Amino acid sequence: MERSIPELVSQLTLEEKAGLCSGADFWHTKAVERLGIPAMMVSDGPHGLRTQDMSQDDQNVSIQAVCFPAGCAAAASFDPDLLRREGAAIGHEAQAVGVGVVLGPAVNIKRSPLCGRNFEYYSEDPCLAGELAAGFIDGVQSQGVGTSIKHFAANSQEYRRMSCSSDMTEQTLREIYLPAFETAVKKAHPWTVMCSYNRINGVYASENRRLLTDILRDEWGFDGFVMSDWGAVADRVKGVAAGLELEMPSSGGVNDAKIVQAVRDGTLSEETLDKAVTRILNIVFRSVDQAASPRPALDLEADHRLAAELAKQCAVLLQNRGALPLRRGSDVVYIGAFAETPRYQGGGSSHINVVRADGALEAARKHGRRVRYVEGFPADRDQRDEAEFLRAVEAASTADAAVIFAGLPDSFESEGYDRTHMHLPESQNNLIARVAAVQKNTIVVLHTGSPVECPWADDVASVLCMYLGGEGVGEAADALLWGDANPCGRLPETWPIRLEDTPCYLDYPGNGRSANYREGIYVGYRWYDSRRMPVRWPFGHGLSYTGFVYREAELSAPSFSDGGSVKVRVSIRNVGTMRGREVVQLYVSDCTGTVGRPAKELRRFCKIDLEPGEEKQVEFTLNARDLSHYEEELGDWYAASGHYKVLLGHSSRDIHATLDLQFTTDRHLPFHLEENTTIGDLMADSRTAPIVAKLVERFGNSLTGGNGGGENAAISNEMMEQMIAAMPLRGIVNFGGPDAADMMTGLMQALRAALGEDAKS
Numbered sequence: 001m002e003r004s005i006p007e008l009v010s011q012l013t014l015e016e017k018a019g020l021c022s023g024a025d026f027w028h029t030k031a032v033e034r035l036g037i038p039a040m041m042v043s044d045g046p047h048g049l050r051t052q053d054m055s056q057d058d059q060n061v062s063i064q065a066v067c068f069p070a071g072c073a074a075a076a077s078f079d080p081d082l083l084r085r086e087g088a089a090i091g092h093e094a095q096a097v098g099v100g101v102v103l104g105p106a107v108n109i110k111r112s113p114l115c116g117r118n119f120e121y122y123s124e125d126p127c128l129a130g131e132l133a134a135g136f137i138d139g140v141q142s143q144g145v146g147t148s149i150k151h152f153a154a155n156s157q158e159y160r161r162m163s164c165s166s167d168m169t170e171q172t173l174r175e176i177y178l179p180a181f182e183t184a185v186k187k188a189h190p191w192t193v194m195c196s197y198n199r200i201n202g203v204y205a206s207e208n209r210r211l212l213t214d215i216l217r218d219e220w221g222f223d224g225f226v227m228s229d230w231g232a233v234a235d236r237v238k239g240v241a242a243g244l245e246l247e248m249p250s251s252g253g254v255n256d257a258k259i260v261q262a263v264r265d266g267t268l269s270e271e272t273l274d275k276a277v278t279r280i281l282n283i284v285f286r287s288v289d290q291a292a293s294p295r296p297a298l299d300l301e302a303d304h305r306l307a308a309e310l311a312k313q314c315a316v317l318l319q320n321r322g323a324l325p326l327r328r329g330s331d332v333v334y335i336g337a338f339a340e341t342p343r344y345q346g347g348g349s350s351h352i353n354v355v356r357a358d359g360a361l362e363a364a365r366k367h368g369r370r371v372r373y374v375e376g377f378p379a380d381r382d383q384r385d386e387a388e389f390l391r392a393v394e395a396a397s398t399a400d401a402a403v404i405f406a407g408l409p410d411s412f413e414s415e416g417y418d419r420t421h422m423h424l425p426e427s428q429n430n431l432i433a434r435v436a437a438v439q440k441n442t443i444v445v446l447h448t449g450s451p452v453e454c455p456w457a458d459d460v461a462s463v464l465c466m467y468l469g470g471e472g473v474g475e476a477a478d479a480l481l482w483g484d485a486n487p488c489g490r491l492p493e494t495w496p497i498r499l500e501d502t503p504c505y506l507d508y509p510g511n512g513r514s515a516n517y518r519e520g521i522y523v524g525y526r527w528y529d530s531r532r533m534p535v536r537w538p539f540g541h542g543l544s545y546t547g548f549v550y551r552e553a554e555l556s557a558p559s560f561s562d563g564g565s566v567k568v569r570v571s572i573r574n575v576g577t578m579r580g581r582e583v584v585q586l587y588v589s590d591c592t593g594t595v596g597r598p599a600k601e602l603r604r605f606c607k608i609d610l611e612p613g614e615e616k617q618v619e620f621t622l623n624a625r626d627l628s629h630y631e632e633e634l635g636d637w638y639a640a641s642g643h644y645k646v647l648l649g650h651s652s653r654d655i656h657a658t659l660d661l662q663f664t665t666d667r668h669l670p671f672h673l674e675e676n677t678t679i680g681d682l683m684a685d686s687r688t689a690p691i692v693a694k695l696v697e698r699f700g701n702s703l704t705g706g707n708g709g710g711e712n713a714a715i716s717n718e719m720m721e722q723m724i725a726a727m728p729l730r731g732i733v734n735f736g737g738p739d740a741a742d743m744m745t746g747l748m749q750a751l752r753a754a755l756g757e758d759a760k761s
Contacts, residue, residue: 087139
């Protein structure tokens with residue numbers, strides 16, 4: 001339909017403009033009927049629609065929809081194409097019920113395993129989270145439905161989330177908490193972005209111009225509108241000025257009136273308001289133009305089958321000492337109420353009203369497995385019944401294998417609050433230990449939205465993590481346990497041995513006013529791997545029923561420079577007897593001597609499907625950004641010249657090939673030149689090293705009396721080198737001789753000339 005948005009805006013009254021910048025109710029934007037401006041409906045939906053049933057007055061009553069694998073599970077697929085399929089299915093359901101924008105994906109970084117909303121989020125790693133988010137957005141928007149990527153930004157806890165300030169360095173923000181959003185915005189172009197509740201370094205996200213305009217729009221090129229999380233607006237006028245276009249839900253006209261007054265008294269320009277309204281209307285009419293007519297029919301049964309198929313590819317086989325897959329005809333006992341009523345989704349705004357969710361026990365019976373069942377412990381609470389425990393132990397002792405379905409009850413993790421520990425219910429830990437003592441083929445199936453401590457891990461044969469796998473999790477678990485499907489998930493987060501090992505253990509969640517991100521960029525595997533700390537299971541880990549070999553890893557060139565790129569190739573062969581999928585992970589290690597770099601960082605990944613004996617070559621392309629860190633002095637990304645390593649492997653701790661790479665750049669960091677600048681810093685810079693080389697020789701003679709640093713000398717060569725490197729230029733006065741003052745003057749002039757514009761006093 002032909003329409004002119006600027007012309008429509010010019011016909012709106014000031015009050016109508018202000019009104020369009022807030023919701024009509026909990027789930028709709030406002031309409032202006034006299035100008036033909038329709039309302040648009042939004043719906044929660046990171047892993048399925050939670051759309052209000054409009055026949056009910058209660059906004060928390062939602063229509064029936066399919067629950068797909070939650071973010072924690074979907075991320076374990078390491079497969080953007082899987083997220084694209086999930087997104088497309090959700091987008092199709094949204095079209096069928098008239099939803100214009102799906103509120104997802106949720107891509108906040110998993111700073112701590114305690115965050116109550118981690119089940120919605122993808123990963124501790126921004127590269128993985130960004131690529132998966134882009135896939136999901138592409139899928140939803142391929143159906144003519146928009147997305148709202150959330151929560152922008154640094155929203156990594158539920159404790160006082162509506163007021164707490166996430167305090168961190170610019171480098172930490174840029175390297176860890178923003179890149180997932182950046183990747184998704186640049187690659188997939190979400191229609192909208194949802195700002196978070198929290199403050200960032202003291203400024204609310206909802207009124208943070210630097211975040212919402214300078215970075216999101218000016219740097220990344222975002223062209224949709226920004227909406228608030230529900231109730232996230234602190235100062236509405238400041239929000240409009242900063243780049244927050246839509247407040248959700250309705251404030252009942254209170255904040256609309258503040259906008260009107262601000263325009264009238266000159267504290268907010270009408271031009272700024274017009275820009276906000278234009279951005280909102282662009283998306284509202286895009287939704288209208290792309291709405292299917294007639295609406296497609298809902299096929300929840302087909303989507304249920306898809307959910308089960310996807311769940312099979314999201315499960316992670318954490319440990320296997322030969323107990324899996326189960327052999328057909330084996331006498332197996334299932335223990336734990338999760339076998340019958342699995343936990344497949346989290347609590348809060350993403351909770352979906354499903355038609356059905358089958359458990360693994362029902363699936364086993366449907367497929368004719370030889371399975372007995374003992375409840376052992378309930379699914380909804382930590383309760384120990386000794387008689388039930390004895391039944392479970394007795395059944396396990398006489399079976400060929402025992403499968404214990406364990407996990408966190410709904411009350412242990414949910415939106416709105418954080419966990420205070422990483423424990424499973426004590427009743428579960430106790431029964432697992434007792435069963436393992438009598439049954440060597442004890443298998444634990446975990447239903448959890450985030451890592452848990454597993455004190456029994458060394459005593460059981462196998463561990464299969466289903467995460468929160470959506471409503472098809474029972475069918476998926478059955479197929480994986482009995483070998484009808486091959487596990488191919490990988491951990492999107494490190495599973496630590498204990499909570500005390502986590503990077504932010506001493507600071508999480510803060511004092512309520514602020515959360516100090518003192519661990520900086522050392523989040524997840526960046527922390528554990530840099531410290532070579534033992535973990536239960538590392539980032540990227542996941543086993544298979546087949547095996548893979550990495551061969552012929554190579555670079556297209558041994559070096560490249562700024563503006564260029566290099567290709568990385570490796571061949572992967574399935575050397576087992578079962579079809580399987582391998583996730584090839586590429587990490588980069590900075591070996592240039594740059595201070596404060598992690599041991600390795602994920603930069604690329606690829607999931608490939610291989611038949612037995614089949615081999616495929618995987619190719620990645622790396623550029624300067626992939627070698628870079630955010631340099632605060634430059635206010636930009638920077639990679640130092642020098643040596644880097646390209647690591648190819650199965651997880652962050654299982655590297656199969658290492659390639660050496662050289663990088664060169666003409667860019668230099670600002671150099672702070674003064675009398676306290678050390679000789680070592682000058683020797684480390686190629687521009688100044690030749691100038692100070694003779695000075696170093698002269699100092700060496702002065703310190704040793706001209707006798708050098710021989711084996712029996714009081715000052716060894718190593719000691720002398722360290723002393724000279726640490727000496728500030730002002731040391732010339734003490735060791736430079738009678739012409740020291742003139743020497744100092746000439747030296748400073750020569751150094752400034754060599755450094756040019758990069759010299760700073």
